[in-house]
Structures are given as C-alpha cells and as structure tokens.
Amino acid sequence: MVITRRAFKISRSIIAWLPNEVLFFIIAYAAHPELLSLCLTSRLMREISTRFLYRGVHLNTKKTLKRFLRVDRWCTSPPALSHVQKFFVKQDLKLAEAHVTQITRVVLLMTSLKHLLLYLAEPIEFHQLLQDGVFPNLVTFRCIVQPNTASAFMGFLHRHPTINNLTFASEESIQFPRRADSTYLKIYEGPNWGLSLFDVSGLTSVSLMWYSDGVDIDCCLSQLTEAKDLECIVILTSTTTPTEAEILAGISRHAPHVKVLRFRSLVAKQVGLSLEQAVEIQGHLHKFSALSTIELPAVDYNTEFRLDHDMQALKLWQDACKTISSATLNSIIWQSVNGEWYCANSGIKRLITMMKEGVLGPTFVLVPAFEF
Structure with missing residues (x-):
C-alpha cells in the first residue's frame, strides 16, 4: 500500500479520529480569523467552517x-x-x-x-x-x-x-386588508392596535407600543384572553395617559395569569411614584395569580423620591399579590426574600440603614454621579 504525504499528514491530524459532529461544535466557537485559516486546511474543514464564516x-x-x-x-x-x-x-x-x-x-x-x-x-x-x-x-x-x-x-x-x-x-x-397567518407566533412587539391582525393564542411574550392615548384599553387588551401561555407583558408609552394603573386594570381583567409585567416610557418620568399612585396600583394586583415581577418606568435624574414611600408601596403590593418577588421603583430594583424587601445595591442599602437610624431624611434625589 502506498501512502502519500498528504494521506500521512491527515492520518496524524485531528480529522482522522474526531467525529464530524464534534468538529462542527468545536468550530462553532472559532473566531473570524480562525475560520478563514480553517478554510485553507482541508476540504472537510472548509465545508464546516464556511457555514459559520457566512452564518x-x-x-x-x-x-x-x-x-x-x-x-x-x-x-x-x-x-x-x-x-x-x-x-x-x-x-x-x-x-x-x-x-x-x-x-x-x-x-x-x-x-x-x-x-x-x-x-x-x-x-x-x-x-x-x-x-x-x-x-x-x-x-x-x-x-x-x-x-x-x-x-x-x-x-x-x-x-x-x-x-x-x-x-x-x-x-x-394602518388598515390592513386581512389578518396574518400567525400559527407559530410566540413573541410579538408592535403597536397596541396591531394585536388584532394576528392569532394570539400561542403568544408567550408581548411588547405593546402605546402610541395613542385615545385607544380603548379593554378593546386592545381583551384579545390577550386567548393567550393562555402568556408570561411577559411590556408596555411602552410615550405620553402620560393612560396611566400605569389604568393599563394594569385592563391587564388584570384579561391576562391575570401573566408572570412578568414591565412598564417603560420613551421619556423618563419627571416625578417619582407617589404613595397614592402605589395604592391605586395595589387595587388591581390582587387579581393576578402568578405575577412575580413588576417594573415601573425609570425616573429622570434630579427627580425627588422618598424611599420610605417606596418601601411602603412594596409592602402594600406584596400584601395584595403574594407571588411578587421583584419590583423596580424609581429606577431602583428591589428583591423580596422571605417577605422582606432588599435592594441588591450597596449604596442604596447604606441609605436605607441611615434613614432608619434617623441620620438621613426619607427624600432623595437620583443624580448621574450617584454610585450604587
């Protein structure tokens, strides 16, 4: 048997004993220059590497x-x-x-x-x-x-x-001529009026861009009743109306099984969440059966907020909905552990401790240089 120089080299290389499936996964982690080099080594390497080079x-x-x-x-x-x-x-x-x-x-x-x-x-x-x-x-x-x-x-x-x-x-x-064939649709992100174009029964995540304050909330959100597997709802607003509490009321009627609820705004809020607004939100939370995360829009820098009001709001919300374990208020993320609310951020923790000890008052201002 005559063994050519190339055959001898291949017999001693990784290609000879490593299955193509394993080579495929290894090459998947290669960087762009490495893929270019592999394309010059052998026909097999070129065929595998090309898939990732142009993917x-x-x-x-x-x-x-x-x-x-x-x-x-x-x-x-x-x-x-x-x-x-x-x-x-x-x-x-x-x-x-x-x-x-x-x-x-x-x-x-x-x-x-x-x-x-x-x-x-x-x-x-x-x-x-x-x-x-x-x-x-x-x-x-x-x-x-x-x-x-x-x-x-x-x-x-x-x-x-x-x-x-x-x-x-x-x-x-926009007036569309017909509904879309959306049998496999799982994630939708678009205008609030766009839900009517699709079969929403299979949705697991929805992000609604609330362009107009004239849209009937119930009319828009009523379609989510069909989405039995819906886990996450994100509401993106550009105006002050409707309020988070008004939209939350509609969600509680039509999608009370949702697990994650996020409110976001194209423009940062100039006023922090008041205790009155927190109480209004609390009135709808008892209808949710599995809500674990609620997030309210971020506040602008130099906006005053009261940590004691935030902590009261969190307590009210958890009393209304026992499943809540994470919340974002005034750009601060809170986590609940065994019924007690904690902020993972060391800077905020120090402020809370100083506030409880009477060293600081309850009113704070978020500034760009503030180190969490």
Whole structure:
C-alpha cells in the first residue's frame, strides 16, 4: 500500500479520529480569523467552517456597509449566500435608496435566512424585499411598516407562517386588508392596535407600543384572553395617559395569569411614584395569580423620591399579590426574600440603614454621579 504525504499528514491530524459532529461544535466557537485559516486546511474543514464564516451578516457602521456594498461577488456566488442565517442592519444606520436596492438584491439570495432584522430608526421602505422575499426557515422578522407597504408586509407574513418572533412599528394606525397567518407566533412587539391582525393564542411574550392615548384599553387588551401561555407583558408609552394603573386594570381583567409585567416610557418620568399612585396600583394586583415581577418606568435624574414611600408601596403590593418577588421603583430594583424587601445595591442599602437610624431624611434625589 502506498501512502502519500498528504494521506500521512491527515492520518496524524485531528480529522482522522474526531467525529464530524464534534468538529462542527468545536468550530462553532472559532473566531473570524480562525475560520478563514480553517478554510485553507482541508476540504472537510472548509465545508464546516464556511457555514459559520457566512452564518451572519451585520451592518453596524458605515464602514461595514460600504464593505458589504463593494463585494459584488455576493450576487454571483449563491453557495456562500446560502449559508447566511442572520441579516442585521443596525437601527441608527442611515441608508440611501441605492443602498436599499442593493441590499434587497443580495438578501433575496439568502435562501437559508432565519433572522431578518431591518428595524431602523428612520422609516426606510424595503418594499421589493417584502414583495418578493421567500425564506422557508425564517423565524425572526423586524421591520418598519408604512401605509404604502402594508399590503406587501401582510403578503410577506402570509408567505412565512414559520415566523415566531415578530417586531414591527408604524407611526400611524394602518388598515390592513386581512389578518396574518400567525400559527407559530410566540413573541410579538408592535403597536397596541396591531394585536388584532394576528392569532394570539400561542403568544408567550408581548411588547405593546402605546402610541395613542385615545385607544380603548379593554378593546386592545381583551384579545390577550386567548393567550393562555402568556408570561411577559411590556408596555411602552410615550405620553402620560393612560396611566400605569389604568393599563394594569385592563391587564388584570384579561391576562391575570401573566408572570412578568414591565412598564417603560420613551421619556423618563419627571416625578417619582407617589404613595397614592402605589395604592391605586395595589387595587388591581390582587387579581393576578402568578405575577412575580413588576417594573415601573425609570425616573429622570434630579427627580425627588422618598424611599420610605417606596418601601411602603412594596409592602402594600406584596400584601395584595403574594407571588411578587421583584419590583423596580424609581429606577431602583428591589428583591423580596422571605417577605422582606432588599435592594441588591450597596449604596442604596447604606441609605436605607441611615434613614432608619434617623441620620438621613426619607427624600432623595437620583443624580448621574450617584454610585450604587
């Protein structure tokens, strides 16, 4: 038997005794330069490494965008594009129409795409992509929807019933021609009025962007009654109305089985939570059967708040809902251990101790230089 020099080297290498499945997982942790090196070693290593080398395309900066647009070989090399599983454009990246056209042309060739993230700060229209895109394995999709792309957006969703994580935004209420096929939808993040477009029975997490204060709370949240497996609700507001207590009342009627409840605001609150507001919230908490975490919007720096009121509020809430074990008030996170509330932050702990000893008063101000 004649053994060539190459065969002799391979027989002494890791490839000869390590199963391909193990090699696959090892290479998955390799860095980009290492993957490039592995592609030059052997056909097997090249085939495995290529999957990871091209599995994600991230356009984070103008530099990466220019580099991506310069590589014309993308469009003449479908085998490389077929390995891409995630395409991501950073939210604040500015795109011209020419960029959108070229990006669309390339993305349409990514037949193995699983995650398509086009959620940009500026309303950029990927109309052609929504109209022609077909990705059989797509599970995550994020985009901005305009009135003139609403029909294409709905058509895109109908062609991709595999989507289980959907995020979309629209500055105005849009009339869609039909409901979407959302059999596998698990995570929804979008306008409060958008829930009516989907089958919400399988949802486990919902993030609602509360754009307008004129929306009927019960009408919007009543659909969550169908979501029996719903665990987390996030409410994002941009105005002072409706209040957290008003929305909480609606959630307690239609989704009392939720475990995590977070309220967030696009603008930090200028006034800390008052004891009266805490009592109003308490009036709805007794309806929740499994609520473990409640989070209220962050407060702006230099906002006065009273630690004694916060501690009273936590006690009231836990008396109303025994399952609560974590809460965020006035940008401070509290944890409950054996019925007693503690702050994990050493700086706040010292303040609480000094307040109880009478060294400090109960009123504090959160400032940027404050070290927790």
